[in-house]
Every structure is written in structure tokens, then in C-alpha cells.
Amino acid sequence: MKILVAEDDQLTRQGLIDIFEDEGYETIAAANGKEALARFVEYEPDVVCLDIMMPDISGYDVCREIRRTHEAVPILFISAKSEEIDKVLGLEMGADDYIVKPFGVKEVVARIRALTRRQAHTQKSTDKRFTIGDLEVIPDELRAHRGKTVIELSLRDVSILRLLAENKGKVLDRDTLFDVCWGLNYMPNSRTLDQHISQLRKRIENDPKHPAIITTVHNAGYRYEG
Amino acid sequence: MKKRLILILGLIVLLPMSVLIGFGIMLAQQEKERAQARYERVLAGRLSDINGGIVRLIESRERELLRALALPTFEPEQIRSRVRESRLLRQLFVIAPDGTLIHPREDAILTGEERAFLGRTASLWESGESFWSPEEVATANPKIGLKRNAPLSNSYGWHTWFWGEGLRLIFWTHLPSGHIVGAEVERAAMLADIIGQLPADDFTGSPLPEGRITLMDAQNHPLYLWGSYVPDKSVNPTVTQQLPAPFSAWSLHYFAPLEGMTHGLGRSAIFNISSGLAALALCLATLAIYFYRESSRDMHEAARRVTFVNQVSHELKTPLTNIRMYAELLEKRIPENDSRTHNYVEILVSETQRLSRLITNVLTFASHRRGKLKHHPQPARVDVVVASVIASFSPALESMGISVSVEGCADRHVLLDVDVLEQILGNLINNVEKYARGATTLCIKQHQSVDTTTMTLSDNGIGIPATQRKTIFHPFVRLSNKLTDGVSGTGIGLTIARQLATLHGGTLEFVPTEAGATFELTLNTPEANA
DSSP, rough: OOEEEEEHHHHHHHHHHHHHHHOOOOOEESHHHHHHHHHHHHHOSSEEOOOOOOOSSSSHHHHHHHHHOOOSSOOEEEEEEEESHHHHHHTTTSEEEEEEEOHHHHHHHHHOOOOOOHHHHHTTTOOOEEEEEEEEEEGGGGGGTTTTTTEOOOOOHHHHHHHHHTTTTTTTTTHIIIIIIIIITOOOHHHHHHHHHHHHHHOOOOOTTSSSEEEEETTTTEOOOO | OOHHHHHHHHHHHHHHHEEEEEHHHHHHHHHHHHHHHHHHHHHHHHHHHHHHHHHHHHHHHHHHHHHHHOOOOOOOOHHHHHHHSSSSSEEEEEEESSEEEEEEOOTTOHHHHHHHHHHHHHHHHHGGGGGGGHHHHHHHHTTTTTGSSSSOOOOOEEEEEEEEEEEEEEEEEEESSSEEEEEEHHHHHHHHHHHSSSOOOOOOTTSSSSSSEEOOOSSSSEEEEEEEOOOOOTTTOSSEEETTTTTTTTTTEEEEEEGGTTTTTEEEEEEHHHHHHHHHHHHHHHHHHHHHHHHHHHHHHHHHHHHHHHHHHHHHHHHHHHHHHHHHHHHSOOTTTTTTHHHHHHHHHHHHHHHHHHHHHHHHHHHHHHOOOOOEEEEHHHHHOOOOOHHHHHHHHHHHEEEEEEEEEEEESEEOOOOHHHHHHHHHHHHHHOOTTTOEEEEEEEEESEEEEEEEEEEOOOOGGGGGGTTTTTTTTTOOOHHHOOOOOOOOOOHEEEEHHHHHTTTTEEEOOOOOEEEEEEEEBTTTOO
8 A cells, every 4th residue: 555745844754654654554755745746646656645735736736736627536635724714724724634743653554444445345455354363354444353342453464463364373474574574675673574563463462472473483483372 | 903993983083073163163153253243233333323324314404494484474475486596495384372273274275286285184173282392292281281281392304194205294393483393394405405415326346245125115126326236125124223303214224144143253263163174183183193093003013923933833843844754753763672862862852842832832822812712612521631731741741750540431423622731731731840849749629510511621730829829820920930830931921721611611720728729610412413
């Protein structure tokens, strides 16, 4: 899933890109409104994240232009403008959500996941549900259910769980996991994978210290025993 | 604000201006009336002068007539000769001391003029009353008639009556012989003499404005008029002067143009008053403009300051976002067993949140000053917001040794502006963090009724001095130096918290307690499903 990040502040833009890539999105960067429109036409992203105050063309105008041709693509405004009128104007322009700076990573993640769910719902995705251990994973919802308990997942979490579930009993080495779940362009870092698995276990395992769904195979990789 | 200022300045200028204009109009009116009265007096004086000339003329003519009436004999031919000699005499008559008319006698041979005279004066002969002076009348016995009294010698008088062409004049005198000799005076000759006393045909050289003077007879017909001014027929004369006897039936009318009323007399006064008022009005207007400009400049200055603060606050948001975002991203990449680094990053995040609250407070305060503060309730749970705020303060409070406890239940789905509640609680807990020196506990009690959520936040710190409790909600008020030593703050946290509580239909009050500080917050939180 591709997300366009249009933000004139380079550090903020890069930080947002890191957040979204950690979540498992493919990102497209734009440093101004003009570039944002060009990238949108070129890559047709699934979600757009827009700053309002950008050089050349404002986020409002970019939003209006996108809405002329694409009614359904989710648009999230991220802006320092916190006045009520700014929010109202942004939503009137056709944005789906509005985040005021300074924001927390969790807030951005929660909002983007919500937009992704909405997008999957409107596109009637055929990404089927699957089970892994006692979890039922619903990719379109970015959620897993254990009985009545709902567990929030990222795109990458779903991708890792799906890969493990599809290769039940097999050991998946780090390269395979990186290639499939992070993409071929990702520069592997062993700690990145371990930390991600560790964080994921905290959320999906009944006992993270004695994992039952994602088990570690020393010097080889990870495996879903089934 | 600007409209109200314009209105106030307008009133400050318009009210005194209205009073001054009213006063000026009244003064001008009075001055005009005074000028008119002066003008009329001048005109009346002018007519009085003319009248004086006529009086002197009549006296002169009386002397002339007395000489003409001093007949040596009463022979008809001599009398007729005297009539012919005098331009003033039209006809003479003689009454014997016994009251008998001895000339012209009806039974004598009379000229046509004499007969006509008898015809004109027939009514006069029935009573001799007309030929007695006022002194003689006063001594007369009305029962026996005047004829039986001896007349006062050399007395004379006028008798007037109306016949034919109008006023007829008879001048009479009592001779020492007891005879009464009288003459019908030539009216045209007297009129010509009177006209001769009147001013020239125009007002050249006169201090008076161009007007018209008219000599009117008893029937109000003009006998003579002069002056080029033609008054309207409906206009009454400005001044009227009755002529002296025997022409009392005649009068002089002076018509003057209205604009002449104030010419040279009231106009200068009105001009002076108007100039004074205009100068005063100009001063007031100048003052109002001056104050308006000064005030506008102050307001613009204040607006610029607010805009500057807004811009700075917005500019601060971007680096603050980056610090917080990268701190949180960093936190995710720190090994779990590196608790010290985790702690450092938590402090970073916590401090960015504190800075964020500060900026939000400044912006909220600015919005409130501009009257743009609004709230937007959405379905939400109070307890969730409370937990979230406490979580954000946990690292700081824990490091200070303050334990937080939450009592009561507030889990209803209500209409709540989450941002507003977060900001209120954030400001209150921030005060505990900064000011509640020595505090070890912070207890939050929450309770919900049908439409209201009530929360009390109590700490066991040093509390707030009784003398300062009334002012803690005022903007820019901070507690004593002792309390705030080493603690930074803007002094707007509680102000904003109360403003936001009011905005949410509630209140925020300080509750006096024996120890520590307690604040009670109530919010209007109707059921979300209602």
C-alpha cells in the first residue's frame, strides 16, 4: 500500500516516512504542493498525507485538485494550524482527517490505520482472513481477534503473520522476511527485525516470554509451529 | 471592539455637538429676535421722526388757519374773499354766540360751493358739540346743552368726519366776540403738505435697508407710497405709526424685507456664534479622530503582538513536532534492556508534551482574547481522557515521587470536547507538578450525573495561601516568589482552564481545604445517545 507524504519540512517529512514505513507502507515523498500533485499522478498512492502550508501550492489546493479526479483516496492533513476554521476548511476541501502539530507517533499511526481500513472497506478488498494460532487475522481491518479481544495490527504485522501462516512449520530466514515484509529495497538490519518481532509478540502472544505463535529458531530465523 | 470604539467616540462627539447645535440655534433665534426688535425700534424711530415733522406741520398750519379765521367782519363777501385768498380754506362758516349759523345761512343767497358745504355738513349743525374744546366740554352741563355756556375765548380745535371722498377736516376757533369761526380745510392741500414732510423717493443714504413706507387712509387705502421694495400683499407692515390729530385715521406703514431684519445687526452675531460652534465642533472632531487613531494604533499594536505570538507559536510547532516524533521513533529502536536510555527518551517526549501544552495555552489564550474560542463536543468517555492525561504525566510525577490515584466512575458515553478536557486536566496537573512542593499524592475523584461530570483534583502539597486564592484565576497572576522559586510559568494556566470549563458549560473552582490544594471541575456532558 502506497502513501504519499507531502511536507515541506525535510525532518518532519523524513520522520513521517519512517513512521509509515515502520507500519509497512510504501512511501512517496514530496517537498511541496507542485511536487505532490506530480507524484500523485505518477504513483497513484492509496493514502495521501498533506501539510497545509507548503510553497507554491498549498495543501488545500492540492487536496482540491486530487478530489477533482479521485473522490475516494483518503487524505490526511497534518498541520501546525490549529484554529477551528483551519480544520473545518481542510475537511470542507475533502480531507478525511486532520492532525495538529505537534503530534505523537501513536496518534499518526492510529489515524493512518483508520484511513487504511476505510480505504480497504470502500475498495472491497479481497485480502482474505486467515488464522494463526488462536488468532483470527483480518487484513482489511488491520486487526486480529482472539475471542472477544481485538488486537490492532500494522500492515507489516499482517504481512509477517500471513507469511508465517502460509509457511506453517517452515523456518523463515531473515532475508526472506525482509524481502517479503520490508521490500527488496530495504537495507536489512538484524536488530530491526528482532525488535519488530519482539514488539509484535507483546501484542499477539498470550505470554510474550514464552511465545506460541512466533517462535525463534536460533541462527536460522522464525517459525510458526502451528 | 473597533465598532464599539467608533460608537463611543461618535457619541462623545455627536452628543455635545447636538447640544451645542441646539444651544446655538436657540442663541441664534434669540439673537435674531433681538436684532428684529432693534431693527423695528430703528424703523419705529424713523417713522416717529416723520411723525414729529407732521406734528410741526400741523401746528404751523393751525397758526396759519387761525390768522385766516380772524375775520374783522362777518360779511359774506368778505368771508368769500378770505376763502379765495387762502389755499387751505375750502369753505368758511360762522356761528353766532347763541349757536346760530350766520354764514352760510340757508335763507341767504349762497354760492353753489356754499350750498354744497351745507349739504356736506348738515349733520354738524344739529349739535354745536363739535366746536368746543375739551376744557369747555368738561365744564358744560350736559342737561342744558353746550350752547348755553360761555365759550372760552381763543380756543380752537379740529373736527373730522367722513363724507364722500373720505376724511373731511374742519378747523374752528372761538373769537373774543363769542362767535365761532370755522373752516373746512382743503384736504388735498393738507395731504400735499404732509407728503412734503415724508422722506425722499428712495432710501439712498439711509442707514436702513431698502423698504417701502406707505401712508394709508382710514379705509386702508394707500394715499401715498415710496421706496422700491414691493412687499407681498399678505405681509403685515414691520412697524406702523398713527398720524397725529386730526389725521389720526391715517397711518404710516413701514414694510421692510425679511432679510433686512438681520442685515448689519443680527447677522454678525449669528456668524460669530456659528463660527464659535464650528470651531468647537472641529476641536471635538479632531479630538475624537486623535483618540480613535491612538486607540486604533494600540489595537493594531495589540493585534500585531497577538499575531506575532501566534506566528511564533506556530513556528515552534514544527521543531517541537520533529523532536517529539524522533524521540518516539528512537524509543522504538532502543533495546528493551537499556532502561536508562528509555528513561532519557521518555523525558524528551514528556518535555515536548509540556512545551506543546504551553504553546497550546498561549494559542488558546490568544483565541479567547479574540473571541474565537469554541468547543466541539463529540461522543467520548471522560475516564479514557483522564487515563490518557495521567499517562502523559506519569514519568514526571513519578520522578517527583507523586503517586496518582483515580477514584469514582466516569465511563458514560457523553458529548465531550476531548481537547478541552485534556487541556484543563493538563493545566491542573501541570500546576501540581510545578507548585505542589512536598506533595506525595494526587487524587482525582470523578463522578457523573445525568448531564454533568464533576471531578476534584487534590494534592497534599503546601497548598495556596488564603490571601492569594481569589486571584489565582486571573491572567498573568503567579503565586509568591517563595512558592514559585525556581519554577517557570506564564500565569495563564488556571485562567485558560477556567475559560475552557466555562466554554464547556461548566465551572472550575478552588476548594479550600486544610491541607494541599483542591480544584473542583464541573462540565456539561449530556449523554451522547440522547
